[in-house]
Amino acid sequence: MNMTYHNLMFENQTLFSKMVFSYLMPHALSIGQPKVLEYLSEHDGCMQKDIAQCCMIEPASVTSLLTKMEKDGLVIRKELHNNRRNLYVYLTDLGREKAKYVNEVFSQVESHALDGLSEEEKRFLLELLAKINGNMKDKNI
Template sequence: MDDTLHYLIMANQMLVQKALLEQLKDTGLTIGQPKILDYLKDHDGSNQKEIAKACFLEAGSLTTILNKMEEKGLIERRILNGNRRSFHIFMTEEGKKKQQLVSQAFAKIEEKALSGVSAEEFQQFLAVYGKIYANLQGERNE
């Protein structure tokens, strides 16, 4: 195992993705869909631009994922306030059921990942990881 920051970030992301897809294999959800449902849990009715930014997806990729989610009955697109140029995305009842499965899967993965990690260590990790995120976003210039 390589112990560089970039390797550990990449490896952990892939392990989480693999575990998530394994736990959700019988749900019919595919790559990209769980994170959108996870985002919509707290931001139902967001427009596509907001979802793309929050989920780190290109507009074209998001459109493809949303089309498949709409075909499966997980989401619906609505025009709000008569603005025909901007669709807002809402979870359907089926989407909400799948989102609950996503939340349960994330909880199991986090429980496993944090096994043997104290609450204090976890808070320190979040603080440092938050700084790394801010640095990469360009928010911190110290």
């Protein structure tokens, strides 16, 4: 098979996700939760709409994702000034533990994926991917 950009991107994403979820399986995290935990580990107390925007998840999906995460004891949502439309999301102690583990797994899988590349190659690869990412965002995709 001719490995085009789209083939490589789809395959890399699939392989990366499979490896991440193989490590996370004992922690019973569903799709979407690791990304949210990672985001909250850096932006604890943010608004739901910020999670949706930065994690590129539809707002309705974020609501259902956070409902499950709240039920599982990973996050709590608080409204300020009695305004239910603006809920702020905070990690619980359990959520912080899971977020720490998720970040370790991401680092481990990333290290495995980039094994054999020099620091210069890694930096260049990230620059190229960032440029592609910017191109895609410019087109509102």
